Amino acid sequence: MLALDEQQQAARDWFESLRNRICAEFEAIEREAGSEAAFDFIPWDREDAEGGPGGAKGGGGVRGLMTGKVFEKVEVNVSTVGGRFSDEFAASVHGAAEDPRFFATGISLVAHMANPHVPAVHMNTRFLTTTRRWFGAAPTSIRPSLTARIPTHSTRGSAPPALRTDPTFYPRFSKWAEDYFFLPHRSVARGVGGIFYDHLECFEPGKGVSFEANFAFGREVGEAFLDIFPKLVRLRMDTPFSDEDMRRLLDFRGRYVEFNLLYDRGTLFGLKTGGNVDAILMSLPPLAAWK
Numbered sequence: 001m002l003a004l005d006e007q008q009q010a011a012r013d014w015f016e017s018l019r020n021r022i023c024a025e026f027e028a029i030e031r032e033a034g035s036e037a038a039f040d041f042i043p044w045d046r047e048d049a050e051g052g053p054g055g056a057k058g059g060g061g062v063r064g065l066m067t068g069k070v071f072e073k074v075e076v077n078v079s080t081v082g083g084r085f086s087d088e089f090a091a092s093v094h095g096a097a098e099d100p101r102f103f104a105t106g107i108s109l110v111a112h113m114a115n116p117h118v119p120a121v122h123m124n125t126r127f128l129t130t131t132r133r134w135f136g137a138a139p140t141s142i143r144p145s146l147t148a149r150i151p152t153h154s155t156r157g158s159a160p161p162a163l164r165t166d167p168t169f170y171p172r173f174s175k176w177a178e179d180y181f182f183l184p185h186r187s188v189a190r191g192v193g194g195i196f197y198d199h200l201e202c203f204e205p206g207k208g209v210s211f212e213a214n215f216a217f218g219r220e221v222g223e224a225f226l227d228i229f230p231k232l233v234r235l236r237m238d239t240p241f242s243d244e245d246m247r248r249l250l251d252f253r254g255r256y257v258e259f260n261l262l263y264d265r266g267t268l269f270g271l272k273t274g275g276n277v278d279a280i281l282m283s284l285p286p287l288a289a290w291k
Contacts, residue, residue: 007202011106016078044063063075073111083273094128095131102128106124125139185262
């Protein structure tokens with residue numbers, strides 16, 4: 001049983017609320033398409049002999065999985081875990097070299113779409129505690145759409161209010177996504193559009209940006225995704241497509257698999273902290289192709 005402080009509990013409650021609303025909206029889209037597909041929710045537990053900050057240890061999460069007519073495979077997971085990093089891994093984690101105990105909670109979503117004109121999407125947002133506290137997120141497209149990029153953060157006009165308020169946020173975070181989601185061995189991008197940020201610190205009052213400010217920004221990112229992506233799905237889910245369109249989709253899914261297994265920090269974090277393997281590898285598509 002995890003013993004959570006006020007900030008940790010607030011973050012966890014938010015991620016679970018966002019998960020519930022996203023899943024309800026995706027199920028509504030399936031109903032509109034004449035499908036009865038619904039999410040299966042699969043809980044899992046994690047055991048750890050060492051406690052995290054504030055005594056947190058163990059924990060677990062819930063996998064939400066649906067396969068349907070519009071969503072070929074979509075998984076929306078929430079996990080809340082605490083424990084102790086290995087000494088080797090702790091050296092690579094923000095604020096963990098001094099003390100390897102950690103706490104992490106977050107939502108992770110990947111949707112692979114049946115129609116290649118609907119961009120597949122990856123969205124996660126998270127709160128981590130070591131000797132430091134910070135938020136991170138990555139709402140992005142995971143393939144170049146055949147028609148256009150996901151608009152959630154592709155233009156400042158449709159970005160969350162915080163991205164419009166601080167003129168440095170969108171240029172920095174969109175460039176961060178472009179640099180991070182890249183396959184150096186192929187010299188190709190994993191996708192287009194979106195933002196990526198990490199280490200948005202939560203300092204003590206009077207010492208910098210507050211927990212409340214960065215938590216509010218993270219909530220805006222989640223709300224923007226929930227507002228924009230279902231509209232895009234509804235707009236394109238009935239667009240005609242060809243066998244060649246599908247071939248291109250499967251080829252790019254292969255690139256996505258390569259990125260997640262070779263480079264993705266979230267995949268490594270989950271595997272290094274004893275997470276649920278099926279939840280960690282939830283991003284892998286049901287079908288992919290390599291030439």
